[in-house]
Amino acid sequence: MAPSPANEAQCRIIDDVEFGENVFVSPFVNLYGCTVGDGSRIGPFVEIQRGATIGARCKVQSHTFVCEATIEDEVFVGHGVIFVNDKYPRAATTDGQLQGAQDWQLLDTVVQRGASVGSGALILGGIRIGAGATVGAGAVVTRDVASDAVVAGVPARSTAWRSGQA
Amino acid sequence: MAPSPANEAQCRIIDDVEFGENVFVSPFVNLYGCTVGDGSRIGPFVEIQRGATIGARCKVQSHTFVCEATIEDEVFVGHGVIFVNDKYPRAATTDGQLQGAQDWQLLDTVVQRGASVGSGALILGGIRIGAGATVGAGAVVTRDVASDAVVAGVPARSTAWRSGQA
Amino acid sequence: MAPSPANEAQCRIIDDVEFGENVFVSPFVNLYGCTVGDGSRIGPFVEIQRGATIGARCKVQSHTFVCEATIEDEVFVGHGVIFVNDKYPRAATTDGQLQGAQDWQLLDTVVQRGASVGSGALILGGIRIGAGATVGAGAVVTRDVASDAVVAGVPARSTAWRSGQA
Numbered sequence: 001m002a003p004s005p006a007n008e009a010q011c012r013i014i015d016d017v018e019f020g021e022n023v024f025v026s027p028f029v030n031l032y033g034c035t036v037g038d039g040s041r042i043g044p045f046v047e048i049q050r051g052a053t054i055g056a057r058c059k060v061q062s063h064t065f066v067c068e069a070t071i072e073d074e075v076f077v078g079h080g081v082i083f084v085n086d087k088y089p090r091a092a093t094t095d096g097q098l099q100g101a102q103d104w105q106l107l108d109t110v111v112q113r114g115a116s117v118g119s120g121a122l123i124l125g126g127i128r129i130g131a132g133a134t135v136g137a138g139a140v141v142t143r144d145v146a147s148d149a150v151v152a153g154v155p156a157r158s159t160a161w162r163s164g165q166a
Numbered sequence: 167m168a169p170s171p172a173n174e175a176q177c178r179i180i181d182d183v184e185f186g187e188n189v190f191v192s193p194f195v196n197l198y199g200c201t202v203g204d205g206s207r208i209g210p211f212v213e214i215q216r217g218a219t220i221g222a223r224c225k226v227q228s229h230t231f232v233c234e235a236t237i238e239d240e241v242f243v244g245h246g247v248i249f250v251n252d253k254y255p256r257a258a259t260t261d262g263q264l265q266g267a268q269d270w271q272l273l274d275t276v277v278q279r280g281a282s283v284g285s286g287a288l289i290l291g292g293i294r295i296g297a298g299a300t301v302g303a304g305a306v307v308t309r310d311v312a313s314d315a316v317v318a319g320v321p322a323r324s325t326a327w328r329s330g331q332a
Numbered sequence: 333m334a335p336s337p338a339n340e341a342q343c344r345i346i347d348d349v350e351f352g353e354n355v356f357v358s359p360f361v362n363l364y365g366c367t368v369g370d371g372s373r374i375g376p377f378v379e380i381q382r383g384a385t386i387g388a389r390c391k392v393q394s395h396t397f398v399c400e401a402t403i404e405d406e407v408f409v410g411h412g413v414i415f416v417n418d419k420y421p422r423a424a425t426t427d428g429q430l431q432g433a434q435d436w437q438l439l440d441t442v443v444q445r446g447a448s449v450g451s452g453a454l455i456l457g458g459i460r461i462g463a464g465a466t467v468g469a470g471a472v473v474t475r476d477v478a479s480d481a482v483v484a485g486v487p488a489r490s491t492a493w494r495s496g497q498a
Contacts, residue, residue, distance in 0.1 A: 011345065013177065013193045013210075027345045027362060028194060028377075030210040030228075039430055044345075044362040045194075045211050045377050045395070047228045057430050059423045062362075062379045062397050063211070063414075065228050065245045065285075076423040079397045079414045082229075082245045082285045084303055089282050091225045091242040098205055098223050116421050119397075119414045120454045120472070122286045122304045137416055138454045138472040138486055140286070140304040154304055154320050154486050179343065179359045179376075196359060196376040196394075211360075211377050213394045229377075231394050231411045231451075248395075248411045248451045250469055255448050257391045257408040264371055264389050288452045288470045306452070306470040320470055320486050 017048075020056060034066075037073065049085075061119065069109035069123075078119030078137065083109055085125050112147065121156075183214075186222060200232075203239065215251075227285065235275035235289075244285030244303065249275055251291050278313065287322075349380075352388060366398075369405065381417075393451065401441035401455075410451030410469065415441055417457050444479065453488075 011027040020038035025031070029042055033050030036042065040054055043062035051068030054060060060077045067085035071077065085107060091098065107125030111117060115129050118137035129135065129145045136152030136159070145151050145158075152159050177193040186204035191197070195208055199216030202208065206220055209228035217234035220226060226243045233251035237243065251273060257264065273291030277283060281295050284303035295301065295311045302318030302325070311317050311324075318325050343359040352370035357363070361374055365382030368374065372386055375394035383400035386392060392409045399417035403409065417439060423430065439457030443449060447461050450469035461467065461477045468484030468491070477483050477490075484491050 011177065011343065028211075028360060030193060041430065044379050045229070045360075047210050057423055059421075059430070063229060063246075063377070063395060063412075074423045076421045078416070078421060080229075080246065080395075080412065082303075084244070084285050089225075089242045089244060089284070090280070091223055091240045091282070098207065098225070114422070116423070118421070119416050120286075120452075124303060137414075137456060177343065194360060194377075211395070213376050229395060229412075246395075246412065248469075250410070250451050255391075255408045255410060255450070256446070257389055257406045257448070264373065264391070286452075290469060 016050075026062070043079070055113070067109075067125075069111070071111045072113040072115075072131075074114045075111050076116040077111070078117055078121065080120045081117050081123070082121075083123045083125075085109075115145075118152075182216075192228070209245070221279070233275075233291075235277070237277045238279040238281075238297075240280045241277050242282040243277070244283055244287065246286045247283050247289070248287075249289045249291075251275075281311075284318075348382075358394070375411070387445070399441075399457075401443070403443045404445040404447075404463075406446045407443050408448040409443070410449055410453065412452045413449050413455070414453075415455045415457075417441075447477075450484075 013030045015032040017031045018035040022039045023036050024041045026044040028044040030047040034048045034052040036054045037056035040058040042060050045063045048066045052066045054071045055073035058075045061079040063080040064077055065082045067083045069083050109127050111129045112131040114131055115133045117135045120138040121135045122140045124142050127141055130147030132148040133145045134150040139152050139156040140154045142155040149158050179196045181198040183197045184201040188205045189202050190207045192210040194210045196213040200214045200218040202220045203222035206224040208226050211229045214232045218232045220237045221239035224241045227245040229246040230243055231248045233249045235249050275293050277295045278297040280297055281299045283301045286304040287301045288306045290308050293307055296313030298314040299311045300316040305318050305322040306320045308321040315324050345362045347364040349363045350367040354371045355368050356373045358376040360376045362379040366380045366384040368386045369388035372390040374392050377395045380398045384398045386403045387405035390407045393411040395412040396409055397414045399415045401415050441459050443461045444463040446463055447465045449467045452470040453467045454472045456474050459473055462479030464480040465477045466482040471484050471488040472486045474487040481490050
């Protein structure tokens, strides 16, 4: 086959997004109702939903889903990371209607400054990941992570502290 | 950069799909040879393969892959869920040809009415997930899940029953 | 809704890629600076980065991310597989600049001939997966895998040997 070059401009869906300076956005993204701070990079195949805030100088790598969450400055979010926004998701209400935004409790998720979320990690709703913390690749984070802590595993457990910490 | 708005119509690949009424399909989907029932929602970056059946009032969230499987009505499928369709995948046959559909045994996977499959879950081929069951985020489901059961972990184990069940 | 057929040619980003004969590339891919050998198939929602080499008669399934790595001939890479290219990722350098390629140590990852990497697996940087080895679905591979070994779990452990092996 002879693949054709794509028209890059047509491969991004961007609706009601507030960008800082020098933001780089890859092709194949679906961003709406969110903000992205100065100098941040958004990889391909990323969805960032309404209400999400991405700080300055962040990296959000490919295949990642960010729901309504606050990502502070200089946070690394790896490939294929999923921020979950509903603890008990169901498709439909008890009377058979498709659930809408009024039917679930949105949870306040925060990743603090300089933290690193490894590729393939899952962050459950309402979690706070402390400043400088490291979440290992593939971890399922079910409770808060202290600043500068290192967690890994399913569910994620603390495994070490960053070098240089007391 | 100044991202351009995309032409949404050009960001969906839809081939030989039977849609019910009021189906919502996000941009960046690759759907072919499948059916999607009334009122269901399909998120972005989703592939649904030939032979798959999605029932009515289902949600299939972003980054999910559905192979030939039956998803009954009112099922929630989270973000980044993968339905695996081959237990022993190999790229090539023993004589060096790329494997085709005739070279593997397709497995009959069913998710029954009202079940919820958490984000990042992997469902191996041939699994039956019972009605109303809950699969936790990040679970790897390697055997059948009973109706109304709650499973989590790698591999997934039963952890509780839904409230309200005897 | 009435989904429109997409213009498939406009849904691929392909830049500086060397293709062999009879390569099949799905829509919604982001490929750059890599090589793909004869007869290989690349699924949708796949990113393959600069410096990656995909051999002949390989399958790279949907939602997979391949960084600078060597995938030899007849390798199967499942859906949602992530090759991680940095052991200690951070968004920014200590002086607050966004990290660039010069700020991390790239690791030499190799998947040898005929191996199979299950869906949802994570392969950490610098790993060698031996010829004919099998990585189970959802495994997090943190150390080398011997030829013909079968590994699974988080982190991945050896669980069996392929039938036919001594």
